[in-house]
Amino acid sequence: MSMNTFGRLFRFTTWGESHGPALGATVDGCPPGVAVSEEMLQVWLDKRKPGTSKFTTQRREADQVEILSGTFEGRTTGTPIQLMIRNTDQRSKDYGDIAEKFRPGHADITYWQKYGIRDYRGGGRSSARETAARVAAGGIARAVLADLVPALEIRGYMTQIGPHGIEGQRDMTEIDNNPFWVPSAATADKWAEYLGGIRKAGSSVGAVIELVARNVPAGLGAPIYAKLDTDLAAAMMSINAVKGVEIGEGMNAASLTGEENADEMHMGPEGPEYASNHAGGILGGISTGQDLVVRFAVKPTSSILTPRRTVTKSGEDADLITKGRHDPCVGIRAVPVGEAMMACVILDHLLLHRGQVGEGLRGKIG
């Protein structure tokens, strides 16, 4: 069922609305004995937090996470971990207008059509604030992964904003040096100028985010319907505003021939090596041990200052300008969210694998 639950063995359920008293995540199935603290989680929440640059919403949320259960003396106990984040800066008055009017591109109309009732303040449950809870849950997943697979690394970054890709060579050491988490200083400058213009015009723009996980053990993924790529696709598509998900070559795979797409193999000193990674680290839904490469596209923020035509709850035509404090490009804050989801999926499959198959990965080569 799991309407608001994600995961199989490592599961989290998020709860809360944009303008309610709090939101959070109930994390179940976390292995015991792992060191976690509010400080460790806060590092990740601070990456997603609004207001860190002029390119994100100016809503002020401390996004301070509290651990209410599931740890004892600084370690997980194997029982559910409740992570709560209080909402502090809810200017509900900004939303008076949309109690009646449905914002185009938002879930206002569909929540109404589905439930016949909606918390219209800030999008209620469909607000991207929900992703703060995912980032907190992802922080738990990262702590466990650090314990179980110390070499594993997960990194996300933007590779496109509007029509603009990365110019020149990628330099991964630049990711943390700019507000876009783009691996190129020169690109960051150009994007800053571009997005500055978008922001001033009260407009918005989409983006592409790429996620890479290194040192993922081979053998993760549970075919057929719990394939690693299936779960990654679901994880990313569940993030607000995402309209496309790719693994490895992604949509471009359609254009290739079998010869171009084959990732040839040869034996290296420590086992099989691949000459390329068109597959994005997954074959038949199972990890190969190569880098796991996932990309997703987010649409432009639907809240813009240009008036759009819409309808009202009472069935009248109307024009709507969405004021309030919005992100000109939600792709920026989607980076830590994507990373968190990737961490949760990998951990989940690690636990699933050792549950079904056993602790040691089984088939050896050579």
Add this chain to the structure above:
Amino acid sequence: MSMNTFGRLFRFTTWGESHGPALGATVDGCPPGVAVSEEMLQVWLDKRKPGTSKFTTQRREADQVEILSGTFEGRTTGTPIQLMIRNTDQRSKDYGDIAEKFRPGHADITYWQKYGIRDYRGGGRSSARETAARVAAGGIARAVLADLVPALEIRGYMTQIGPHGIEGQRDMTEIDNNPFWVPSAATADKWAEYLGGIRKAGSSVGAVIELVARNVPAGLGAPIYAKLDTDLAAAMMSINAVKGVEIGEGMNAASLTGEENADEMHMGPEGPEYASNHAGGILGGISTGQDLVVRFAVKPTSSILTPRRTVTKSGEDADLITKGRHDPCVGIRAVPVGEAMMACVILDHLLLHRGQVGEGLRGKIG
């Protein structure tokens, strides 16, 4: 858990290997009282069946489906429906070579790395033959949908093969007149020539498939982690060879501005109407009532006649030519598979919605 199970209320579990005695699907949660027969299911299986044109594998499989349970006097009873398809043309000898060598681009190596044992005959469980079981399950879903939402239509077609898109205007009436299910007679001719060349060269090529569902009721989808688009993305990514999934604008949404992407609304005679459908019929994970538009890309078949470098189970370098009878473009037979998965997802969400919210969709406009 659901390793081999798909769905929430309407669920199916597929089982079987390429070269075992049979494969099938166990369908659970099907509403009672719906007319189904083997003949009704066979229609869909015949679309996916190999050997229908020279562009698909020449393996001869009747793909005859048997209903072993769950119906009585031609109607579903609400109990599990077992759908079995016997494998008849298993030339296991074709696969002797790959008992030892891992085929690049196939799941041979990862199944080995995960499980330490694999049925190497024809890819075993990772063979695309598994999708026959999905098509059978999808046939059940279609029968139920025909009962519950008679106006609903699901259509799939190819929009790209290798680098070639559709030329000229789309003509949906042409879909059933060519082996590619492409909505353009002229394009079909060009593709036939192109793919003929690929086939003769012992090569292969990827494709893009588009799926459209019309007259889907508004209000389907269960946020946050059972969103309609999330489940569609998972459904498509679970299909063999799929590397990317898009809803509406898909990856292209990244390039748009908020003004371009907004689907403006106005009141029509029967409720809200949309000026465009960039969203692909889904907002906040819930259907809007517009056409549901999904696309997915499949990579080129990994079995090609050009030798590729690979490794063996015993850890030696080797070259491999994949003989056997293969599809030069698996995208063709992925069309009915995608349709089947879409039918299953829509039915599942219809049942979920009436379970949680109630039979009538709730929020009225106007």
Add this chain to the structure above:
Amino acid sequence: MSMNTFGRLFRFTTWGESHGPALGATVDGCPPGVAVSEEMLQVWLDKRKPGTSKFTTQRREADQVEILSGTFEGRTTGTPIQLMIRNTDQRSKDYGDIAEKFRPGHADITYWQKYGIRDYRGGGRSSARETAARVAAGGIARAVLADLVPALEIRGYMTQIGPHGIEGQRDMTEIDNNPFWVPSAATADKWAEYLGGIRKAGSSVGAVIELVARNVPAGLGAPIYAKLDTDLAAAMMSINAVKGVEIGEGMNAASLTGEENADEMHMGPEGPEYASNHAGGILGGISTGQDLVVRFAVKPTSSILTPRRTVTKSGEDADLITKGRHDPCVGIRAVPVGEAMMACVILDHLLLHRGQVGEGLRGKIG
């Protein structure tokens, strides 16, 4: 999976430890539009609250429930409802001794053996305080049921304490007039005297609780593995200290012949009527429309003042007296917990039924 989750369509996940800052329940899948308030839930929590008579633990917990999400203007929205109860009276010092010693009959040793770490304060996660969260979730279920099946009533009461059953005729109007929720004033007096003696002796005693649901619609229950009785058995067995569960005749059914056990039917003015109810309202896992009758037995509280032999974490023999503030008979407070679980199971199956089968119950007789 669902380690800490109960339910299928109407699901709740409980979290929290006896001596952490708070505990609660995350309720998912609740239908929208139902009036709920903290006051409505508090009524049920107050029934379970400790310290209401001298026969329950003297720990002082307000058990005040807060609704943190999932409602808007006093009605459910269909999104997750977070119910939080703060722990206020945690005298952790009472538990210093048991950090090292395992209390016989408690889960101290097994949590240690399973997880290698345990929050020993008050039993941590295995404390009966967890049941407060169930009662809160049950309050939501009751509110929804009141909306959907107004005639439905759920009542629990004790039918046995130690070796003492109910004397004389049952009088259901007496249930709320005594601390045992026993339907007999005379019995209540005798039990008070008996349990008073047990309490003074620092001993404890077990009990049997019976639950009856009236006006349950026929047709609820999803065979084979989600039968109504299966889910009720799981629900009751999951409650702390429960060692047996019965439906209708229960264990006594073994002694009966087919003639004695048959519930004969005849047509009444509004449909079939039954001459008896040995089945407890369930046939083949599906409700008949008769009263649903469930019983469960709780063992005596394991915390007693007589020293018992035990072992320590470091592997030494020891004697242990369990001080602290304990219930001489946990059966008393198990009554509202059982009622809550029954409400959740019935609602879940009501939603499941209308999801799979449809709003109206299908097969008519006559």
Add this chain to the structure above:
Amino acid sequence: MSMNTFGRLFRFTTWGESHGPALGATVDGCPPGVAVSEEMLQVWLDKRKPGTSKFTTQRREADQVEILSGTFEGRTTGTPIQLMIRNTDQRSKDYGDIAEKFRPGHADITYWQKYGIRDYRGGGRSSARETAARVAAGGIARAVLADLVPALEIRGYMTQIGPHGIEGQRDMTEIDNNPFWVPSAATADKWAEYLGGIRKAGSSVGAVIELVARNVPAGLGAPIYAKLDTDLAAAMMSINAVKGVEIGEGMNAASLTGEENADEMHMGPEGPEYASNHAGGILGGISTGQDLVVRFAVKPTSSILTPRRTVTKSGEDADLITKGRHDPCVGIRAVPVGEAMMACVILDHLLLHRGQVGEGLRGKIG
């Protein structure tokens, strides 16, 4: 959801009706590399097979199981295992009468009330024939357990038939020497006489079955809602005709005091030992390492030769004699079914534990 699915990591879905062409179980999540064969499974099916003594139904079913998928060269591959059993002796004509009349005590009326359609032949889906599929799935579980925990033993036996318990000392070596699997030769003789009379009278009688698992590792069970006892209770209550389930002292726990019920501990040469086992091997939902002791009661077969009053589908009063070939005591054939379910639950929890916690049980004592 899992209407017809049981289990979490080791899951099986049963399908099929009494008088359809076949029935079976789809087993998912089975660890790879375990030796299984049709012969190994047949041993268990033969224990449950009808017609093995005069005390079970004379319906002739070979109950021959076929493995259709999930194994390769005699070993499991980690993919779904399809187990099919063909129905061979379906005398549908025996059931003509009950197409219209509802048999008292059977699920005829409730399946009708739920689904509005039912396969009335032999009870259809609610027939005890479904349990053959469970026994097959249990055979897989036993094979895996033999691999993972070689010392583990599961034994079931009857402890009561009608009002008659076991007389004298129990002698476990006698279990396989009599048709009741009762651990006492003298008792078997008396029961044979008693049940012979019941059978000749066309009557039936209930029974109690006890199941014991020895050498279960400590630490299995996933609190709160996937406790080991919770899952065992669900497993047993899901078996046809079961009306009560007990763990350890069971319903009798109500009568005990805390002093009587405490299982005192002391250190033995290999760890903690218990002076008694009132708990039945489970504390807080987690196994202690003691014997796991479960009991369940089955009601008398509802098919008897004495006419009972009932109603018809068209709403008329009627009398009904249930002819056909029935078991005078279904408890006999419930023994292997209970054993199978116990094996599945234990294996499931073993996998869950090593998934969440890790391969080695964690907390050591001493």
